[in-house]
Amino acid sequence: MPSRSFLLTPTLAVALLAPLAPAASAIDADLDPPIIGFGVPTAAYDVWHTDTVTVQVDVSDPGGTGVRSVEYLLTGASERAGTLPIDGGPVEISAEGHTTMYVTAFDDADQRADGVLQVGIDRTPPIISVSSPQDGIQVERGSEVPIHFSCTDDHSGINGCAGPRVLDTTTLGRHAAILTARDRVGREQTRAISYEVVPPRFAVSGAVAVAGEPQVGQLLRVDLPRLTPAATFGYQWLADGAAIPGATAASYRIMPTDVGRRLSVTITGTAPEYQPWAETSAATTAVQKASSRLRVRARSLPGRTARLDISVTAAGTTASGRVVVTRGGRTVGQGRLDRSGDLRLVLRRQSTGRTVYVVRYAGSAGVEGDTARARLTIRPS
Numbered sequence: 001m002p003s004r005s006f007l008l009t010p011t012l013a014v015a016l017l018a019p020l021a022p023a024a025s026a027i028d029a030d031l032d033p034p035i036i037g038f039g040v041p042t043a044a045y046d047v048w049h050t051d052t053v054t055v056q057v058d059v060s061d062p063g064g065t066g067v068r069s070v071e072y073l074l075t076g077a078s079e080r081a082g083t084l085p086i087d088g089g090p091v092e093i094s095a096e097g098h099t100t101m102y103v104t105a106f107d108d109a110d111q112r113a114d115g116v117l118q119v120g121i122d123r124t125p126p127i128i129s130v131s132s133p134q135d136g137i138q139v140e141r142g143s144e145v146p147i148h149f150s151c152t153d154d155h156s157g158i159n160g161c162a163g164p165r166v167l168d169t170t171t172l173g174r175h176a177a178i179l180t181a182r183d184r185v186g187r188e189q190t191r192a193i194s195y196e197v198v199p200p201r202f203a204v205s206g207a208v209a210v211a212g213e214p215q216v217g218q219l220l221r222v223d224l225p226r227l228t229p230a231a232t233f234g235y236q237w238l239a240d241g242a243a244i245p246g247a248t249a250a251s252y253r254i255m256p257t258d259v260g261r262r263l264s265v266t267i268t269g270t271a272p273e274y275q276p277w278a279e280t281s282a283a284t285t286a287v288q289k290a291s292s293r294l295r296v297r298a299r300s301l302p303g304r305t306a307r308l309d310i311s312v313t314a315a316g317t318t319a320s321g322r323v324v325v326t327r328g329g330r331t332v333g334q335g336r337l338d339r340s341g342d343l344r345l346v347l348r349r350q351s352t353g354r355t356v357y358v359v360r361y362a363g364s365a366g367v368e369g370d371t372a373r374a375r376l377t378i379r380p381s
Contacts, residue, residue, distance in 0.1 A: 034061040034105040036088075036115035044185035047098075048120035048156040055117060057088035057103055065108035073102040077121070096121045097155060122155035125189040126181040133167070135193055140200040141273075143169050147193065151181035159184045169197050199275045203228040207279065208267050214254065214284040215291075216366035217316025221251045222265055227277065231269030238264045238280070253316065256366025258287045289368045290314040294323075294361045298374035303381040304350050308333070308374060310343040310359060314367045321364040325357050332357070350378045 039056030043049050061067045067086040074080050077097030084091070084103075093099050103115040131148040139145050144166055151161030163179035176192040206225035212218055224233065237247035239261040244252070254263070262283035269277040297309040312319035319341040325333040333345045347357075354377045363369030 030061075030064040030107065030109035030111065032061075032064060033111035033113035034059055034064070034067050034107050036103050036105055036113050038101075038103075038115065038117045040117070040119070043120075044122075045156055045159075046120070046184070047118040048122050048185050050122060050185050050187070052092060052094040053119050053121065055091045055093065055101060055119065057084055057091060057115075059084070059086065059088040059103075059105045059113075061107045061111075064111070068106045068108050068110075070103065070105045072104075075100050075102070093119050093121065096123050120155060122153070122183060122185045122187065124153075124155065125187040126151050126153040126158055126161075126183045128161075128179050128181050128189055128191040130179070130191065130193060133193065133195065135195075137195045138198050139167055139169050139195055140275075141169055141172055141197050142200060145169065145195075147177060147179075149179055149191075151189075153181075153183040156184035158182070167193075167195055172197050172199065199273055201275050202231060202269060202271070202277045204277065204279075208265065208281040210263065210265055210281050210284055214263060214287045215289070215315075216254050216256050216259060216287065217290040217314055218254050219251050219316065220254065220263060220265075220284075222267060222281070224267065225279070227269050227271075229271055229274070231271045231274075231277065234268040234270070236266045236268075238266060238283075241283075254287055256289075256317070256364065259289055259366055260286050262286055289363070289366055290317050292319050292361060292363065292367050292370045294359060294370040294372040296357070296359045296372045296374040298357060298376040300376050300379050301346075302379065304348070304352060304378055306347040306350050306357070306376055306378060308345045308347065308357065308359065310337075310345065310361075312337055312341045312361050312367075312370065314341075317366060319361070319364065319367045321367070322362050324360050324362070326360070327355055327357055337361075352378045352380045354378075 037058040059067050059070050070084040070086055072082055072091055076099040077095040078093050078099040098120045101117040105113045129150050133145055146166050147164060151158050160182040164177050167177055174196050176194045179191045181189045204225050204227055209223040210220050211223055212220035235248050235250055237244045237252045239258055264281045264283040266280040292312050292314045295311045299307045301307055310323055320337055322336055323343050324331060325345060333347050335343050335345055337343050357374045359372045361370045
């Protein structure tokens, strides 16, 4: 086939190349920006979800010149930036809290589109804060104990905060007050306040006190406080803080064994459906021996004989022990007091004339000693 040659003129070159480049009129005609859409799973509440969210970004430029670029930016709980294919793609948001997603798309006509999406993730149950009462508290039956509590949620917010406002104290024993909180995505929290209801206490007016002189033989009594309701009292007397065996009456007679000790008393009070009450008095000063009084009645008998009738008394107790009689510094007789604190001594072969007998009672564990004098004229036989 014979070859043919053509002359390429400028006019012909423009005509041949024109179909290969976008027409200026088409670009000028693209006045609409791309369209950005978001595909988001259904939220539990408003923008809040319970776990990681994958957002599907869809970008298109219908009737336009086509999408040139797509970029996104996350701020807030999640923070990062990136690019997507020109038709969009998935973006995962996993950080707990509130995140704002910005998407920007450009088409070939340099038209810009912006999309904004709010996403919240709430994985944490709400918080119940109790200011009072303390967990494990003991409360009296019939008492009114308010419960002060509040519910908070840092993410989706509180949708419910419920519980009793006072402890139920009608029944003895261990109980629990249950508080509940719910946030707006449906997460729940419960908190139990454990407590024990115990019998009520007595109302007490006054204090326990010991009345009486801390001396052997003296009777100590108790000044009782006033208890409401009326109580049945019990007593335990103490010596230097230790219980005195058998000393469980409302009064106590001080014994010789108590000398030098400090006495006190513990009182208990009981009544049906009330807590037992107990209180110990202040201790007395150290117990002293009982003071004694020695009396002598002297009589002169025929045959140079003297008879001494001796009696020793002590307040609240009976004196016991030895009595010694001297004349001129020499012992002329001695003996022990009987159970009544008495002693009769008959002194024979005494020197005649006027004389003075000195009678000494030495005392005992609980009674002080004493001395007396008897004047007598001894007659000859």
